Amino acid sequence: MISALRTLGYRTVMLLEHLGHMAAFVGQIGLNALRRPFRFGRLVMEIFDVGVLSLAIVCLSGATVGAVLGLQGYNTLTRFGAEGSLGAVVGLTLVRELGPVFTALLVTGRAGSAMAAEIASMVTTEQLDGLRMMSIDPVDFVVTPKALAMLIVMPMLNVLFILFAFFGGYVIGVELLGVDGGTYVTSLEDAITFEDDVAGTLLKSVVFGLLVGLIATYRGYTAEPTSAGVSAATTGTVVTASVTILIFDYVITALWGV
Amino acid sequence: MRPRLRKSGKKPIVATMRAAPGKRRSVSEVDRIQLEGIHLAFGTRPVYRALDCRFPRGQISVLMGGSGAGKSTLLRLMAGLIRPDQGRIVIAGEDITTLSERDLFRVRERIGMLFQGGALLDAMTVFDNVALPLREHSKLSEADIRAEVERRLAAVGLPDTGGLMPRELSGGMLRRAALARAIVTDPEIVLCDEPFSGLDPLNVRRIEALLIELNRRLGLTLIVTSHHLPSSLRMASQLVFLIDGGAVVGTPQELLASEDTRVREFLEAETAGMPGFQAVPEVAS
Numbered sequence: 113m114i115s116a117l118r119t120l121g122y123r124t125v126m127l128l129e130h131l132g133h134m135a136a137f138v139g140q141i142g143l144n145a146l147r148r149p150f151r152f153g154r155l156v157m158e159i160f161d162v163g164v165l166s167l168a169i170v171c172l173s174g175a176t177v178g179a180v181l182g183l184q185g186y187n188t189l190t191r192f193g194a195e196g197s198l199g200a201v202v203g204l205t206l207v208r209e210l211g212p213v214f215t216a217l218l219v220t221g222r223a224g225s226a227m228a229a230e231i232a233s234m235v236t237t238e239q240l241d242g243l244r245m246m247s248i249d250p251v252d253f254v255v256t257p258k259a260l261a262m263l264i265v266m267p268m269l270n271v272l273f274i275l276f277a278f279f280g281g282y283v284i285g286v287e288l289l290g291v292d293g294g295t296y297v298t299s300l301e302d303a304i305t306f307e308d309d310v311a312g313t314l315l316k317s318v319v320f321g322l323l324v325g326l327i328a329t330y331r332g333y334t335a336e337p338t339s340a341g342v343s344a345a346t347t348g349t350v351v352t353a354s355v356t357i358l359i360f361d362y363v364i365t366a367l368w369g370v
Numbered sequence: 371m372r373p374r375l376r377k378s379g380k381k382p383i384v385a386t387m388r389a390a391p392g393k394r395r396s397v398s399e400v401d402r403i404q405l406e407g408i409h410l411a412f413g414t415r416p417v418y419r420a421l422d423c424r425f426p427r428g429q430i431s432v433l434m435g436g437s438g439a440g441k442s443t444l445l446r447l448m449a450g451l452i453r454p455d456q457g458r459i460v461i462a463g464e465d466i467t468t469l470s471e472r473d474l475f476r477v478r479e480r481i482g483m484l485f486q487g488g489a490l491l492d493a494m495t496v497f498d499n500v501a502l503p504l505r506e507h508s509k510l511s512e513a514d515i516r517a518e519v520e521r522r523l524a525a526v527g528l529p530d531t532g533g534l535m536p537r538e539l540s541g542g543m544l545r546r547a548a549l550a551r552a553i554v555t556d557p558e559i560v561l562c563d564e565p566f567s568g569l570d571p572l573n574v575r576r577i578e579a580l581l582i583e584l585n586r587r588l589g590l591t592l593i594v595t596s597h598h599l600p601s602s603l604r605m606a607s608q609l610v611f612l613i614d615g616g617a618v619v620g621t622p623q624e625l626l627a628s629e630d631t632r633v634r635e636f637l638e639a640e641t642a643g644m645p646g647f648q649a650v651p652e653v654a655s
Contacts, residue, residue: 234491241451242489245482246503246551247475 137251137330144249144256151257158261162223166269173218174211174273178280181205185281186289198291199300202281207309211274213361216320219262219269220353224328227258228349231332232342240333255333259325266321267314274313316364320357327353402426403448403559403593408457410443417443418454419615425608427558430585430592432602435612436636441595442486444612445561448593449483450474461559479507482552484562488544490536490551496523497532500551507555522550526580542573546580553584559591560584566598574598578605599640611636 185201231254234240240250278300285291304310328349335345408421417440425431433441446452447459450466458465466477490499500519504510510518523529526546531539539547545565552560562581566574578601584590585605596602602609603622611618611625613632618625625633 237487237492238485238489239491241446241449242483242485242491244451244475245449245478246506246555247478248502248506249471249475 133334134326134330137333138326140251141256141259141326141329144252145260149252151253154253154257155260155264158257159265162219162227162258162261163265163268166219166222166265167272169222170215170218170269170273171276173214174276175280177210177214177273178202178206178277178282179284180280181210181277182281182284182289186285186291195285195289195291196295197299198281198285199296199298200303202285203278203300203304204309206274206277206281207304207313209361209365211277212270212313212316212320213357215270215273215317216266216324216357217354218273219266219321220324220328220350220357223262224324224353225346225350227262227325227328228332228335228345229342231255231258231329232335232345235333235335236337236339236342238337251333255329259322259329262325262328263318263321266324267317270313270317312364312368315368316361319360319364323356323360324353327356403591404458404460405444405447406458406460408447408459409455410440410447410452411455416615418457421457421612421616423610423617423619425591425593425610427591428585428589429607430581430594430605431608431610432606433593433595433610433612434597434599434602434636439612440615441612442563445483445563445593445595449481449561450477479555480558482555482557482560484545484549484552484560484565486563486567488536488548490544490548492536494536495532496528496534496536496539496547499536499547500532500554503551503555518554519550522554523547526550527576542569542576545569545573545577549577549580553588553590556588557590559593562592562594564595564597566596566601574601581605597640599637 181202182198185198185205186195189195189198189201231240234250234254240254243250243253282293282296286293286296331345331349331352335341403425405421405423408418408423410417421444423444433444435441443452447454448461450459450469453467457467459467461477462480464477466474469477490496491502494502497519500522501515504515504518508515519532520529523532526549528543528546528550531543531547536544536547549562549565552562565577565581569577581592581594582605585592594602594605603626606622609620609622609625611633613636618628618630618633620628626637628634
């Protein structure tokens with residue numbers, strides 16, 4: 113009994129210490145983002161790495177998800193003779209839910225894991241210590257541009273994902289299954305409002321971008337300096353970020369109804 | 371008015387350009403690095419037990435000892451990259467064990483470090499790696515930085531390699547490029563972690579000559595960890611043997627004649643079968 117209590121106490125202390133370190137890390141990134149030197153060059157490079165290199169996978173996945181939604185939506189709606197609402201179903205599902213969540217999961221898998229692995233391998237090869245010895249703060253030089261890039265890029269990729277999904281749904285619903293094009297677009301336009309749906313999807317993607325950026329950089333930065341440490345940081349990023357995205361998706365939906 | 375790049379080796383470039391009057395100690399105040407009563411353990415394994423050691427200014431000190439004796443760890447302690455469990459590390463009159471990370475950045479402007487693996491940023495070219503500390507901490511124009519970096523790369527025997535990526539360099543070239551980066555801001559102290567490990571004899575002599583030249587020409591305080599006994603004996607003014615959590619310190623001659631059985635055993639093991647190397651003299655019991 114005493115042993116179990118001791119273990120519980122130790123784990124609680126370790127968890128609090130871990131959370132404290134994470135909070136300090138987040139605070140440091142926030143401060144670095146606001147004060148000089150602003151590292152625009154490095155930020156642009158990171159935006160390229162996270163954003164441009166994720167374009168293909170996000171666009172392709174968006175079109176595919178839209179096509180599946182169009183197909184499933186059509187099959188379900190025809191039972192009720194409501195296939196004219198296909199645009200609304202596809203649009204609302206994508207904008208409110210699937211767009212931000214799918215994009216965040218895809219970006220976590222492609223860019224978040226790469227980000228964690230890159231920073232962790234810099235820990236292993238003493239590159240971060242090399243920066244410290246040059247009196248350069250690695251959080252400022254390496255971590256902050258990466259975390260900011262993730263925050264900036266996530267909403268943009270989300271918008272692209274949704275647009276390509278609209279297109280995928282249109283091709284399947286209108287071109288293949290024969291739903292009237294005008295009806296599809298009109299129902300989509302009527303169903304989506306800016307205040308609730310568009311603002312909500314942007315809010316979700318900003319929160320997810322922030323979370324993925326912080327989790328990936330923190331896991332990389334605190335990795336053990338071994339090859340197993342790099343591997344653990346990468347896997348840990350994907351698992352932690354994916355679960356966190358789903359939990360926060362529920363929380364945002366429940367709190368704000370988006 | 372933009373500060374001018376200095377040509378001779380009296381004050382660090384960074385200090386020349388960034389120091390506010392009265393904020394920094396002058397170079398003459400930096401007499402040595404002093405470690406007092408250092409205790410450090412990794413988990414339950416003690417590395418140092420009340421280690422005391424001094425490193426004189428402007429001299430080459432070589433840290434020796436068996437694997438796991440704590441040579442690299444001692445360099446990392448002096449660089450402020452890790453902190454001891456107990457004890458003081460005084461650099462230029464300042465105990466660095468009590469400093470915040472931000473204050474340590476100020477101390478590290480005096481220190482260059484050559485890491486065992488080079489620790490060059492692998493996403494940057496060699497030129498950008500060497501230029502990085504100047505771009506971060508000086509107000510030199512890009513043309514001045516280019517000239518300074520090319521001068522440093524030429525000094526380490528790597529002219530025309532600035533455009534290469536670190537992965538395109540051999541082990542010896544990587545070490546020399548890292549040395550160029552470590553000295554580009556003219557630090558007062560350079561810490562070198564195993565600069566000879568894994569190198570062929572030609573590259574060992576090349577790096578050894580480079581370190582000796584830096585020490586003689588610029589008066590740098592060099593602290594080198596090494597397993598390479600011939601090089602260590604040739605270049606060291608002071609040898610520091612890390613044994614049993616403490617340090618045995620002396621000149622190479624003193625330690626070669628040491629009656630300490632631990633030192634003798636280590637030296638005998640290192641020199642055994644070494645062609646042309648004078649064996650450790652017998653000590654009368």
